Amino acid sequence: MISGAFAAALTPLTAGGTALDEPAFAPYVEFLAAGGVDGILACGTTGEGILLTLEERRRAAELFLAAAGARGLPVAVHCGAQTTADTAALAAHAAGAGAAAVAVIAPPYFALDERALQAHFEAAAAACAPLPFYVYEFEARAGYAVPLAVIERLRATVGNLRGLKVSDKPWEKFEPYLLEGLDIFVGHEALIPQGLAAGAVGAVSALASAFPELIVSAVRQPETADLGPVRSALERFPLQAAAKLVVARRGVPIGPDVRRPLRTLTDAEQAELETWLESSSPVPAP
Numbered sequence: 315m316i317s318g319a320f321a322a323a324l325t326p327l328t329a330g331g332t333a334l335d336e337p338a339f340a341p342y343v344e345f346l347a348a349g350g351v352d353g354i355l356a357c358g359t360t361g362e363g364i365l366l367t368l369e370e371r372r373r374a375a376e377l378f379l380a381a382a383g384a385r386g387l388p389v390a391v392h393c394g395a396q397t398t399a400d401t402a403a404l405a406a407h408a409a410g411a412g413a414a415a416v417a418v419i420a421p422p423y424f425a426l427d428e429r430a431l432q433a434h435f436e437a438a439a440a441a442c443a444p445l446p447f448y449v450y451e452f453e454a455r456a457g458y459a460v461p462l463a464v465i466e467r468l469r470a471t472v473g474n475l476r477g478l479k480v481s482d483k484p485w486e487k488f489e490p491y492l493l494e495g496l497d498i499f500v501g502h503e504a505l506i507p508q509g510l511a512a513g514a515v516g517a518v519s520a521l522a523s524a525f526p527e528l529i530v531s532a533v534r535q536p537e538t539a540d541l542g543p544v545r546s547a548l549e550r551f552p553l554q555a556a557a558k559l560v561v562a563r564r565g566v567p568i569g570p571d572v573r574r575p576l577r578t579l580t581d582a583e584q585a586e587l588e589t590w591l592e593s594s595s596p597v598p599a600p
Contacts, residue, residue, distance in 0.1 A: 487507055
């Protein structure tokens with residue numbers, strides 16, 4: 315069982331975002347581990363996974379697993395892709411490489427009906443069985459929500475279905491997925507206190523990619539969490555590029571590169587973000 319504070323990890327890139335920056339993976343994982351996270355989600359939304367080639371995604375998963383394994387950190391691998399065949403291939407690789415779990419988002423672009431979605435998730439789960447399988451519910455990125463009826467049918471047909479990561483907001487969209495008997499991870503940081511109080515087992519957070527300490531604190535002491543302002547500050551900019559700048563300013567040798575069509579920050583945006591970092595001091599003192 316995985317639980318607690320998971321970082322939705324960035325993927326270090328180089329050469330203008332066209333290649334993995336392999337030497338940066340280990341120091342980045344060390345940074346996350348030092349921040350106290352309970353685990354890592356590789357190749358998710360924050361990690362630009364959907365934009366990487368299948369071979370890059372396999373290699374990135376292997377690099378995260380190697381670096382995290384040295385620290386005893388579990389790695390869940392996001393394996394959602396446009397086709398069922400690619401999704402299943404990534405899920406099988408993650409299981410063989412030693413992942414702690416596999417997560418899969420509903421394929422974007424085509425709004426699949428319930429029958430198609432169920433078959434897609436069943437194939438992905440079978441490819442990694444008996445590894446724990448999680449549905450990654452994120453309506454804003456998939457373009458449509460996974461119906462609760464599909465989740466209920468998967469509970470009957472997928473023996474390794476362990477739970478969901480739910481990144482929907484507001485609470486009215488999140489709360490229906492708190493299904494008894496499934497482990498639910500909160501994706502949107504502002505909902506962490508309410509989600510944990512209602513039975514969620516942890517959080518998988520984009521903010522934790524750059525501010526792991528904040529998410530660890532929010533999960534350990536949810537009554538004191540106030541992450542909305544930090545999330546809002548980063549969301550003024552392209553998120554992946556902004557998070558990579560923050561991580562670099564915190565001493566990790568990670569470059570600003572992102573995979574197109576994502577873009578890096580403009581000079582003005584970089585200056586604004588650096589000013590915010592200096593003035594707001596979002597990182598707790600050691």
